[in-house]
Amino acid sequence: MTDIPKARPASTVVLLRDTDNGMETLMLRRNKALMFAGGLWVFPGGALEKADIESANGDIALAARIAAAREAEEECGLRPDTENMVHLSHWTTPVVEPKRFETWIYAAPLVEDVAVAIDGSEIHDFAWICIKTAVARHEAGEFGMLPPTYITLLSLLRYATTADMTAGEKEIPPPYVFPVVAKVEGKIAVLFQGDAGYEMSDGSSQGARHRAIMQEKGWEYVYNDVDDNYPPLIRR
Numbered sequence: 001m002t003d004i005p006k007a008r009p010a011s012t013v014v015l016l017r018d019t020d021n022g023m024e025t026l027m028l029r030r031n032k033a034l035m036f037a038g039g040l041w042v043f044p045g046g047a048l049e050k051a052d053i054e055s056a057n058g059d060i061a062l063a064a065r066i067a068a069a070r071e072a073e074e075e076c077g078l079r080p081d082t083e084n085m086v087h088l089s090h091w092t093t094p095v096v097e098p099k100r101f102e103t104w105i106y107a108a109p110l111v112e113d114v115a116v117a118i119d120g121s122e123i124h125d126f127a128w129i130c131i132k133t134a135v136a137r138h139e140a141g142e143f144g145m146l147p148p149t150y151i152t153l154l155s156l157l158r159y160a161t162t163a164d165m166t167a168g169e170k171e172i173p174p175p176y177v178f179p180v181v182a183k184v185e186g187k188i189a190v191l192f193q194g195d196a197g198y199e200m201s202d203g204s205s206q207g208a209r210h211r212a213i214m215q216e217k218g219w220e221y222v223y224n225d226v227d228d229n230y231p232p233l234i235r236r
Contacts, residue, residue, distance in 0.1 A: 004095045004100075005097075005098060005099065005100045006100065007092050007093055007100040007101055007102040008047050008048075008100065008101050008102070009047065009048040009060060009063075009064065009101070009102055009104075010045065010046060010047045010048060010064075010067070010101040010102065010103040010104075011045055011046075011048065011064035011065070011067045011068040011071070011103060011104040011105070011106065012042070012043045012044065012045025012046075012068060012071075012103060012104075012105050012106070013043060013044055013045060013068040013069065013071075013072055013080055013085060013105075013106045013107065013108050014043050014088070014105070014106065014107040014108070014152060014156070015043070015044065015072060015076075015078060015080060015108060015110055016107060016108065016109050016110065016156075016162045016165065017109065017110050017113075017128070017162065018109075018161050018162050019130075021130055022130050022131070022132070022160065023130070023131060023156070023159060023160065023161055023162060023165070024128045024129060024130050024131070025043070025128075025129060025131055025134065025153070025156070026043075026044070026076060026078070026116065026126060026127070026128055027041045027042065027043065027126065027127050027129055027134060027143075028041065028042055028043070028044060028075060028076060028118065028123045028125070028126050029041050029042075029123065029124055029125035029126065029127075030042055030122060030123060030124070031121065031122055031123070031124050032124070039144065040144045040145050040146060040149075041127075041134075041138075041143050041144060041145045041149065042145065042146070042149060043105075043149065043152075044068070044071050044072035044075045044076055044078075045067075045068055045071050045072070045103070046067065046071040046074075046075075047067070047101065048060070048063050048064060048067045049067065049070075052064075052066045052067040052070065061104070062082075064104035064106075065082040065085050065104075065106065066082060068080075068082075068085065068104070068106055069081075069082050069085075074119065075118065075119055075122065075123050076116050076117065076118055076119075076123065076126060077114065077115065077116055077117030077118075078110060078114055078116065080108035080109075080110060081108065084108050084109060084166075085106040085107070085108045086106060086107045086108070086165070086166055086169040086170060087104065087105075087106055087169075087174045088105045088106060088107050088152060088155070088169060088174055089105045089148075089152065089174045089175050089176075089177060089233070090102065090103065090104050090105065090174060090175070090176045090177065091103050091105065091148045091177045091178075091179075092176075092177070092178045094178075094179050094180055094181045094190065095180075096181050097181075103148070105148065105152060107156070107165060107166075107169065109162035109163075109165070109166065116128075131153055131156050131157055131159075132157060134153055135150070135153050135154060135157065138150055138153075138218045138219070139217060139218050140217060140218075141216070141217030141218055143218075144218070145218075145219075147179070147190050147212045147219055148177070150212070150218070150219045150221070151212065151219075151221060151233050151234060154221060154234045155233065155234050155235050158235065158236060172235065175231075175233055177192060177233065178193070179191060179192055179212075180198060180201045181201065182197055182201050182202060182203035182211075183203050184203035184204070184211070184213055185203075187213055187214055187215070188213075188214040189203050189211045189212065189213045189214065190211060190212050191203065191210065191211045192210045192211060192212075192230070192233065193210065193230050194208055194210040194226040194227055194229070194230025195208055195209060195210040195211050195226070196208045196209070197211075198210070207225065208224065208225045208226045208227065209222045209223065209224040209225065209226070210222070210223050210224075210226045210230060210232075221233070221234055
């Protein structure tokens with residue numbers, strides 16, 4: 001167990017804006033050459049730095065907000081107001097991964113229409129895209145992303161506006177998610193608490209299903225027969 005890499009504190013922010021076609025989010029495409037999530041679509045974010053923690057006087061949760069805003073500005077030229085950020089969830093990378101993070105995921109509405117300016121190094125492309133369209137493109141195999149990104153988008157589908165999102169998410173305690181990796185009929189899956197195979201990382205265990213399975217084109221979230229103590233990560 002001592003060989004398990006320590007999870008580094010990190011944060012990301014889902015930047016949102018209201019349009020005539022519905023609520024849109026800004027998604028960034030990472031450089032294909034990067035070891036972590038290379039070529040995938042992500043929200044702005046990154047690891048906490050010493051300066052972030054110092055600015056927050058050691059308050060890690062506040063430092064996470066500061067880091068998310070700083071990373072957004074560095075990666076796409078947009079800086080959300082930390083006070084307007086809503087805490088959506090907190091994800092810790094499975095222990096089998098060589099590079100691990102414990103990541104605060106926030107959402108933040110943008111009130112100004114500022115031009116996006118990607119760095120051209122870590123980030124190679126961007127898209128303002130409706131939540132529903134982003135989900136559909138991922139499920140069609142056109143928009144690669146990691147499970148936390150996909151599940152976050154699915155949870156935001158129920159909101160029509162950024163005001164709805166802010167009001168709704170402030171009423172819900174953010175889930176703390178610690179997935180485990182398993183195989184399901186030859187496919188990669190991440191299991192969440194409440195899944196019958198969670199404790200043993202066994203995707204073939206009979207019983208409750210709370211997992212995301214990597215299908216041919218993208219991730220599929222499954223929640224069946226799960227105990228009420230483990231609510232779904234995707235809220236309707």
